[in-house]
Amino acid sequence: MNPQSCIVPVLAIDEAGHIQHFLGTGFxxxxxxxxxxxxxxxxxxxxxxxxxxxxxxxTLFPANVVHRxxxxxxxxxxxxxxxxxxxxxxxxxxxxxxxVVCFEYGTTRVAGKNIRFSPATRIGNITRSIDVQDMLxxxxxxxLELSFPALKGASGAPVLSNDTAFALHGMVVSNVSYHLLPVxxxxxIDNGAKTxxxxxxxxxxxxxxxxxxxxxxxxxxxALPGSPFAG
Numbered sequence: 642m643n644p645q646s647c648i649v650p651v652l653a654i655d656e657a658g659h660i661q662h663f664l665g666t667g668f669x670x671x672x673x674x675x676x677x678x679x680x681x682x683x684x685x686x687x688x689x690x691x692x693x694x695x696x697x698x699x700t701l702f703p704a705n706v707v708h709r710x711x712x713x714x715x716x717x718x719x720x721x722x723x724x725x726x727x728x729x730x731x732x733x734x735x736x737x738x739x740x741v742v743c744f745e746y747g748t749t750r751v752a753g754k755n756i757r758f759s760p761a762t763r764i765g766n767i768t769r770s771i772d773v774q775d776m777l778x779x780x781x782x783x784x785l786e787l788s789f790p791a792l793k794g795a796s797g798a799p800v801l802s803n804d805t806a807f808a809l810h811g812m813v814v815s816n817v818s819y820h821l822l823p824v825x826x827x828x829x830i831d832n833g834a835k836t837x838x839x840x841x842x843x844x845x846x847x848x849x850x851x852x853x854x855x856x857x858x859x860x861x862x863x864a865l866p867g868s869p870f871a872g
Contacts, residue, residue: 642807644744647725648799649692650758651678651704656689658701663756666746666798667692667704667718669725670809671859672870676704676718678797679814679850680711692720695758707869708862712779713854714814717862719869729799732808733853735785739767740803741810743847747792763847764803765789767810773848777815783851785811791847800849811849 647669653662665682669675676692683690683706691701702723709716743763750757765788773781785800791813800811863870 642727644762644807645695645760647727647729648744648760649676649694650746650749650760651682651797652691652693652701653686654689654691654701654703658691660691660701660754660756661688662686663746663749663751663794664690665794665796666813668729668797668799668809669720669723670729670799670855671731672728672863673724674720675728675859675862675870676720677799677812677855677859678716678718679812680709680714680716681814682797683716690718692723693758694723695760698758708858708865710854710858710861713850713858714777714780715812715850715855715858717858717870721869729801730806730808731852731856732802732810733851733856735767735770735810735851737767737769739810741765741767741787741800742803742807743787743789743795743798743800743813745792745795745798745813747795747798749794763787763789767800768846770851777848780814780850780854781848783853785849785851787813787847787849789847790845791815795847809852809855811852812855813847813849815848 651667667678704718
């Protein structure tokens with residue numbers, strides 16, 4: 642599988658079709674023209690959304706929002722002009738220590754109106770399934786904790802099995818940070834100024850929405866009257 646053919650940057654464009662902002666990462670999954678991204682990626686943009694393939698940066702494909710599951714931070718979009726050659730399949734079994742790969746656009750560089758897409762691959766494992774609903778709301782139900790961090794712009798990126806199937810386990814939406822070992826926490830005390838400074842070294846780990854919520858969102862989008870994904 643060529644990841645760049647089904648995992649794409651999500652863009653905000655104006656009425657003239659010019660790129661205004663790089664929003665995040667999206668991917669084609671399960672059905673023709675069905676694009677998935679995190680709802681918070683598109684939340685603050687009320688105009689047209691588009692995607693682009695790295696193989697042809699001159700062509701923008703408009704993407705229309707079909708369904709937004711804000712509780713689980715999932716957005717389903719229809720991209721009529723772009724058909725991924727191999728939409729991702731979905732699995733719901735998440736074994737501890739499962740090796741996974743994440744292809745994302747968090748390393749994209751933006752300078753004014755100039756955008757340089759530079760996707761990166763993260764490889765690691767699912768460390769565990771955890772309940773972080775206190776942090777993410779319903780999206781935190783059985784969230785997948787990953788052994789690598791999520792950069793800004795990586796939201797909406799797929800977490801895939803690191804094998805020939807490249808099946809979807811979840812979608813990156815956030816980070817959680819943990820303190821490293823206590824010996825790596827430094828304290829500096831200035832007795833004269835009576836101040837104390839603590840420097841805590843944090844270990845960021847990405848959090849992904851469980852694929853079971855993705856399946857539910859796709860089913861809801863397919864059931865809508867006039868849905869392009871019905872049937």
